[in-house]
Amino acid sequence: MSAVTLFGTLDALGTFVFGLSGAMVAIRKRLDLFGVLVLATATGVAGGMTRDLLLGDTPPAVFRSALPLGMACAAGLFTFFFGALLDRMQRPVMFLDAVGLGVFAIAGCQKALMLGLTPPGAILLGVITAVGGGMLRDMMVSEVPRVLREEVYALAALSGAAAYVGCLALGLSTTLAAVIGGALAVILRLASVRFGWHLPRAPWF
Known part of the structure; x- marks a missing residue:
């Protein structure tokens, strides 16, 4: 798989999965259909928009293609009508957020x-x-963002991205490197919740 194809696939998948997590939070906050779609869309596209703006790739992809908004809205609609299927998972928002x-x-x-x-x-x-x-989603529902309070969140993303770059430096294919890096980030995030791992806090407070 070429790097361009891999990026497009990952971007669409990430938008959809984060859209699901945003929609689940909206439903648990008792928002209506419009609120569910707004939160799903904001959660799904905020990270990519920020990335594109920082890279100078403007206007961001969400304004140049219907795919990101379509994926986020599809995630919101799916969760609104079939969210009970997702709710059967243990801590679905945390799992979807990790993915x-x-x-x-x-x-x-x-x-x-x-x-x-x-x-x-x-x-x-x-x-x-x-x-x-995830940060925008949490702030929109008046919660402290998970990146500031959860056990291992940004560190899991950092580890996954670093593993991806390291695998590429070792000559692995982009697909295999993406699988290894992505899996490491997800596993670290889930394991941190399961075993209560967290970074050190100030000992005097």
Whole structure:
């Protein structure tokens, strides 16, 4: 799979998965259909928009193609009508958020590399892409963003993006590198919740 095809696939998948998580939060907050679609769309496209603006790729892809908005709205509609299927999972918002985190970390990193950024800059862009949608979602429903309070969130995205860049440096294919990096981010995020891992807090407070 070429880098361009891989990026497009990851970007669409990440938009849809984050759209699902945003819609689930909206439904749990008892928002109506319009509110569900707004939160799904904001969650799905915010990270990609931020990435594109920082890269100078303007106007952002969400304004140049109907696909991002279509994927986010499709996720919102699916959750509105069939969200009970997702709700059967244990902690569905956390799981969907973890998957979106891993996918967008790799997508953001890959686009940055395609546009000529150095590996450290590309890794940082991957993290920003991964956490942007979740941050906006949480703020829109008056919650402290998970990136500031959860056990391992941005660190999981950072690890996944760094693993992706490292795998490419070792000569692995973009597809295999994306699978390894994305899986690492998702596993770290889920494991941190399961086992209560967290970064150190100030010992005196």
